[in-house]
Amino acid sequence: MNQSVKKLLVTCALPYANGDIHVGHLLEHIQADIWVRYQRMLGNTVYFICADDTHGTPIMIKSQQTGISPDKMITQIKNRHEIDFAGFNISFDNYHSTHSDENRKLVEFIYNRLKKNGLIKKHIITQLFDSTKNMFLPDRFIKGTCPKCKASNQYGDSCEICGSIYNSIDLIEPKSILSNTVPELKKSEHLFFDLPHFTEMLKVWTQSGVLQSQISNKIQEWFKIGLKQWDISRDAPYFGFKIPNYCDKYFYVWLDAPIGYISSFKNLCKKRTNINFKEFWEKNSQTKLYHFIGKDIVYFHSLFWPAILEASDFRKPSKIFVHGYVMVNNNKISKSKGNFITARQWLQYLDSDSLRYYYSTKISSNIEDINLNLRDFINRVNNDIVNKIINIASRTSSFINKYFDNKLANKLDDLELYQNFLKTSDEIENYFLNCEFNLATQRIISMADIANLYIDKKSPWRLVKDKSSYNHLHEICSMGINLFRIIITWLKPIMPALSDRAELFLNSKLNFNLIQKPLLNHKINSYRKLYSRIEISQIDNLLKNKS
Incomplete structure (x- = not known):
């Protein structure tokens, strides 16, 4: 699939530095990571950044309650957040903090520009x-x-x-x-x-395709009510950056938090000197900027943030992807309801790919809330991944391993079927591009069903009884392995750990452009279990031992 966009900067909303990452946070980071991995598979240059949001009264109060200084507390929490995201294979290029020298300098720089332009x-x-x-x-x-x-x-x-x-x-x-x-x-x-000063600009910008239609419609209601000037200061006591020339006033956290997108990228530019900061943030930048956020912070990202960027001569976002909340077993995530599951609790009993896959079956371009139904989760992962996709590899590789010295045949049994899979690839890639991961997974599973039906019809377990049919057997099983390769390539952005194991098994890298040419006369490795079934006991233990 051809794309003209080559350089992308992608961000997630900044997690607040007052607690652990939980399954609600993970939805957004998994959604963004799947999209980023897809873009990287296309060969695009993608910088994926995030940071901890570290300022505000809640941080100050928690620090007082725990008896730890705010600086020490936010450093400890940031370390935990980075470990949690790494555990779910979230492929950030940089994870920074809003309590940084880069961010303080940028906030003061932007504030002074706003002041100079008469907007304070x-x-x-x-x-x-x-x-x-x-x-x-x-x-x-x-x-x-x-x-x-x-x-x-x-x-x-x-x-x-x-x-x-x-x-x-x-x-x-x-x-x-x-x-x-x-x-x-x-x-x-x-x-x-002075947010109202930018009303006309924002009306045009919010209708330019940068937002999903549901969000765009909601914003029209806010325009009808009329935009208000936005309070960007807070009185002491407060944990944050002091406003220049004031002894008892601080910048409101919602001013310095989104500026953290810029400062995290600036920090990355310090680490990687080959990246041009201005190329991504100057007003007429030809690169693309994508934000992934929850529906609760749309007002800030669709009105305040673009107005601040416009007012201070920085570029505005190219697209904002908004998602709904996560429910667990149809309830809001809550400690009192017993469904507050942290990232590290999940990984004690389950793997990261399973949640990534389940969320991908629910994520669409709509802003609907997503329900993590744990019984449905078990059935979906076991049925789709183990019974259907992994089954294709396990049932055909045994013949390749045993009778053909792990070597695939020099031609496929059904070239027309292979071409049909390739045609489907464009459709699936388009779903990835538009964050319609639910439609992508539906199509992937429907193609896995076709692959399994093909193997059922060809019945290699019958052909193995007749040595004169071995050439045909070889081509059928090689066909099965090649169909598995296409399917697992489609799944690669969603399930990176599984795809890593599949690459070892196939002895070949997985990428969209590589599937155009099937693996022929190619040596694979002996099959080892690629994925394990999820047992109900794992969920029971997770819910029982969360504390």
Whole structure:
């Protein structure tokens, strides 16, 4: 499949540095990694970056509770995050931190550009203040009733039920999460970014194909309400970067967090001197920038972020892929519900490829929530991967190993069938390109069914009884191995660990361009089990021993 795009920069939303990576986080990173691996298989230059989001009141409070300095705590958490992502074969080129020298310099640089362009405004605002804790309360430390739809137990910035964005002082019957007291109103001078100045630019940009239609439609509602100036400052006490020329004010975490995309790439450029930073971030860059994010942070990425980039003369994203939440057994991920599964808990009992595959059967270009049904997960992986795909290799390789000295025949039994598989490859690659992984896996499994039907019809176990049929037997089993090779090539972005084992078995690299030519007169290795069935006991133990 030909593509004109050659240089890509891909990011995931930055995980917050206050806890372990769990199966909810993994959805996005697996989705992005599958897409990145596909792009790399096409021969494109892809830089895949991420970082820990390390600032804000929650980090400060957790640091106080644990008695560890914020700097030490975020370093420890970053190390854990990197190990967790590596365990799921997330192929980052760089994993950095927003609490870095590169990020501080970039935040100050961008702030000064905004200020110079007259886009920073000062306003006296009224905020909710917790007199017990002696601090202004961030939106996420206030809960109350949504002023729009009247849903209870909503945070101070937005409603999870109706999606409304509002000011925390508009929350009905607010309560401080920290002290469970009713906060009082107090005034403070804050700095604001003039977001409404970019309304027309954003209207054009958000309709340019950069967003999925569902997201684009949602944003039209926000335009109708009218964009508001965006508060980019926070009062002390706070963990973050101080605003220049202020002693008690800090940059709001949501200003410096997305700038972490730029600073993580800048850090990568320090490590790899052959990468041109300006080529990827200058205003008229010809490279492509892709963000993978969850639906809860669309407002920031589709409005604030592109406006900040436009205002400070950086390039804007080429595409934003938005996904829904992860449910486990139809419930929101929650420790109280007993379905909060961390990355390392998963890997104690199950392999990473299994979750990568299961998520890929659910991931589409829609923004629907994804349900990790653990019983369905067992059936899907065992049926699709073991019973169908691995079965093709195991049932044909035994004859190649035993009767033909591990060497494939010099021609295929059914060239027309092989060509049909190749034609299907374009369709599957198109699904990968558009993040329709659910459709890609459906098609892959349908082709595995065809391959198994072919082997059933040819019945090599009958032919082996007649030595005069050995040439035909050789060609049939070689055909089976070659069909397996195509299928496992399609699966390579999804299941990298399995594809590594398959490459050893086939004694050949897997890539889309290589399948055009079948393996003939080629020596494979003796078959060893490529994948094991998942047992119900593994899931039972996972759920039982999470703590």
